[in-house]
Amino acid sequence: MDYNEVKKNWQNKKITDEADLKIALENFRILFAYNSNKIENPMTTYHDTREIFENGRVENYSGDLRTIFEIQNQKECFHFLTKKNIERSPLDENLIKEIQGILMKGCYDQTRYEKGERPGQYKIHDYVVGDEVGIAPEDVADEIRDLCQQVNEYEGSDILTAAAFFHLSFEAVHPFADGNGRVGRTLLNYYLMIHDYPPTIIYNEDKATYYMALAAFDKTGKIDGFIAFLREQTVKTWTRKNVLPKLKNP
DSSP, X not given: OOHHHHHHHHHTTXXXXXXXHHHHTTTHHXXXXXXXXHHHOTTOOHHHHHHHHHHSOOTTOOSOHHHHHHHHHHHHHHHHHHHHHHHTOOOOHHHHHHHHHHXXXXXXXXXXXXXXXXXXXXXXXXXOBTTBOOSOGGGHHHHHHHHHHHHHSOOSSOHHHHHHHHHHHHHHHOOSXXXXXXXXXXXXXXXXXXXXXXXXXXXXXXXXXXXXXHHHHHHHOOOHHHHHHHHHHHHHHHHSOOOOXXXXXX
């Protein structure tokens, strides 16, 4: 199966309400949350993610509580965006800040708090990520408004390219003190779905290729490689068996 077939299958679902969307994303939601968190936090497990999504808790957990907060926040964000997806609310600053606030609730470290950083607000200091620091804090608001305007006014038919451009540009801006990757991947799928395109999972096992695509955009401004990567990840998302074995009782 190729990307166009996956897209056609998604559009044939003819999703019109929240119930339809929840059914379409029943297995996707857990695997997306697991992989998006795992890319940033190696302590994330599929077991814990599934337990929180399905049962609301993890019994006998002894790890870092931030990991649990991150998973619970993904679950909350999924529910928050279900209605937004059906309403096809356009991307804007308030939505982006609200998503980041949900995904990073309870997850900022003490150092960031002492610097005045808060979930749901743009960064007020620079943070080095790899070789990049992103846009200066004082320029973030203008950059994000301009980026949202560009993609919201796009009237072409190549939605995947527009989504790729948005994601790469968002990550280059790096508007928040933490959580930019998780937020960017969530926004990527949100933009795809409000245009009736299938969402994608960027798999943790493929994160090296993902990071190379981000770096290539930072250095050259080219997005062709990332578009090809998104096509591959989307086919992988919707053609591999997205249901892992049932959890066994201890």
